[in-house]
Amino acid sequence: MNTSASRRERILDAAEERFAGDGFAATGTTAIADQARVPKGLVFYYFPRKIDILRALLEERMPSAPLCEPAEVVRPGDPVASLVSLARRLGLGEHESVVLRTIIFRESGTHPEVRERLRVLRETILELTESVLDAAVEHVVDPVLRRQAAQTFVSVVMDEANARRYDGAVPDVASAASVIGAALAPPR
Known part of the structure; x- marks a missing residue:
């Protein structure tokens, strides 16, 4: 996995864990960046708004159709x-x-x-x-x-x-x- 993709995945992993533990509203982007071990600016590079992180989690990590035949x-x-x-x-x-x-x-x-x-x-x-x-x-x-x-x-x-x-x-x-x-x- 390239460095860019691994950083983005680390941000998503951290956000997923923080949103689940603290809730979306109570989770700041600084906490996500700290947990992902990336600069806060990198969070905004990949996800201009916090809601974009949530949308990415939904798009990329939720089961999608067809679930099975x-x-x-x-x-x-x-x-x-x-x-x-x-x-x-x-x-x-x-x-x-x-x-x-x-x-x-x-x-x-x-x-x-x-x-x-x-x-x-x-x-x-x-x-x-x-x-x-x-x-x-x-x-x-x-x-x-x-x-x-x-x-x-x-x-x-x-x-x-x-x-x-x-x-x-x-x-x-x-x-x-x-x-x-x-x-x-x-x-x-």
Whole structure:
């Protein structure tokens, strides 16, 4: 990695850690520069405003579409195993950056860019989940029920990611998938 890129990455790494620990508003560019071991002017060279650092973190370190292809996780005839496989593949609770997950959930209430990024991520996962359910369930499912099942699943995996950021009680994704699978079972 060249020196310029490594300095920029160090600034982003430091900002990610500081924003997660202290919050965006409470983190100054001096603290970021100090932690990154670069001159403060270099922070402004790469990121003219502090919000530009946050935007770069969102653009470069958030998962982006496509998160995966449905065929990678679908188990035909087994929506429960398909959902569990999807949750593992998404790895939201295990995202390589616990710190970035913290920023997303913390700052979504105060920064429109973060809120929009979280909304797009949620919608992308919702559409992916519906596609997985379509491929996994071997009978016709009412589209409203399928959407509700997908929304339930997405709520659980997003809650899992959020709970892991503060070491809270983590929802049981497999059990939630079982409940969803039962709801989608063919009528008898």
